[in-house]
Amino acid sequence: MEEKVIKAIQDDYPDDFAYCYGCGRMNDDGHHFRTGWHGDRTITIYTPLPEHTALPGFVYGGIMASLIDCHGTGSAALALHRKNGNEVGDGSEPPRFVTGSLKVDFVKPTPHGTPLQALGTVAEIHPKKWRVNTEVYANGELCARGEVIAVVMPDTFLKK
Amino acid sequence: MEEKVIKAIQDDYPDDFAYCYGCGRMNDDGHHFRTGWHGDRTITIYTPLPEHTALPGFVYGGIMASLIDCHGTGSAALALHRKNGNEVGDGSEPPRFVTGSLKVDFVKPTPHGTPLQALGTVAEIHPKKWRVNTEVYANGELCARGEVIAVVMPDTFLKK
Numbered sequence: 001m002e003e004k005v006i007k008a009i010q011d012d013y014p015d016d017f018a019y020c021y022g023c024g025r026m027n028d029d030g031h032h033f034r035t036g037w038h039g040d041r042t043i044t045i046y047t048p049l050p051e052h053t054a055l056p057g058f059v060y061g062g063i064m065a066s067l068i069d070c071h072g073t074g075s076a077a078l079a080l081h082r083k084n085g086n087e088v089g090d091g092s093e094p095p096r097f098v099t100g101s102l103k104v105d106f107v108k109p110t111p112h113g114t115p116l117q118a119l120g121t122v123a124e125i126h127p128k129k130w131r132v133n134t135e136v137y138a139n140g141e142l143c144a145r146g147e148v149i150a151v152v153m154p155d156t157f158l159k160k
Numbered sequence: 161m162e163e164k165v166i167k168a169i170q171d172d173y174p175d176d177f178a179y180c181y182g183c184g185r186m187n188d189d190g191h192h193f194r195t196g197w198h199g200d201r202t203i204t205i206y207t208p209l210p211e212h213t214a215l216p217g218f219v220y221g222g223i224m225a226s227l228i229d230c231h232g233t234g235s236a237a238l239a240l241h242r243k244n245g246n247e248v249g250d251g252s253e254p255p256r257f258v259t260g261s262l263k264v265d266f267v268k269p270t271p272h273g274t275p276l277q278a279l280g281t282v283a284e285i286h287p288k289k290w291r292v293n294t295e296v297y298a299n300g301e302l303c304a305r306g307e308v309i310a311v312v313m314p315d316t317f318l319k320k
Contacts (some may be wrong), residue, residue, distance in 0.1 A: 021212050021220035029211035051189035052181050055317055060181035061229050061259045066222025099221045102264045109316055156269055157215050
């Protein structure tokens with residue numbers, strides 16, 4: 001499996017949408033999750049930091065949830081961008097999504113110290129609402145399943 | 161509403177269970193969530209750091225999920241500890257829980273720069289499984305609802 005996402009939707013977000021702690025390229029202290037296409041699925045790869053432990057040796061669940069969250073909104077943005085006739089890197093501005101709901105099932109303890117691969121399947125369920133089902137793997141083993149309902153960003157999120 | 165949790169279950173976790181990035185008192189880089197009783201409900205109070213933004217002015221969803229996650233396992237530990245006849249600070253070791261599943265519904269954008277208050281309701285659904293329903297408030301307004309299924313820590317989490 002590829003080890004780096006080459007063309008990520010987050011690289012094309014407008015600057016004022018690039019301060020997300022999870023996936024904003026302009027948030028100096030954030031995780032910098034990057035999400036791209038992987039065949040018909042979407043992928044985000046992330047190696048947790050040493051401090052991101054639950055118990056020693058295992059990844060903190062909140063990091064898994066964060067990965068699934070931003071992977072979800074990024075995947076929805078990739079899918080709607082493509083539906084609109086655009087692709088990452090073509091100079092067009094991608095649509096913006098926020099998270100309506102997030103669900104994570106922890107399948108097994110996630111080993112720390114290895115890259116995590118989030119693989120997503122995206123489905124439109126409403127013109128402004130997409131469902132992203134994600135599997136998170138470590139060393140090829142399924143560790144968590146996630147579901148995000150991503151919603152086209154409403155006006156309530158406009159800068160105050 | 162109280163502004164600090166006085167007696168937190170995390171203060172009594174054994175050292176090898178105190179490195180959680182969310183709530184471990186010995187994880188220098190973590191969030192240090194602390195969960196205690198608030199009448200018959202449980203409470204965790206946390207003020208996100210400046211970098212914990214979704215869009216500027218709003219709290220990152222992964223931080224909300226992390227808060228709900230550790231508040232959930234902490235609340236379950238509080239409840240089983242009490243069921244076993246013990247209380248925080250009495251010198252007894254609390255039970256240890258891990259997260260089986262986590263669900264977050266984002267009700268409205270969460271304003272940044274103010275303390276978040278997670279309030280939990282705990283119910284036993286199996287001798288080793290507890291459900292914690294949580295509401296997260298900012299400035300007295302409900303911003304998110306969460307549900308955690310917390311499971312008594314299985315042997316697979318024992319130190320490798």
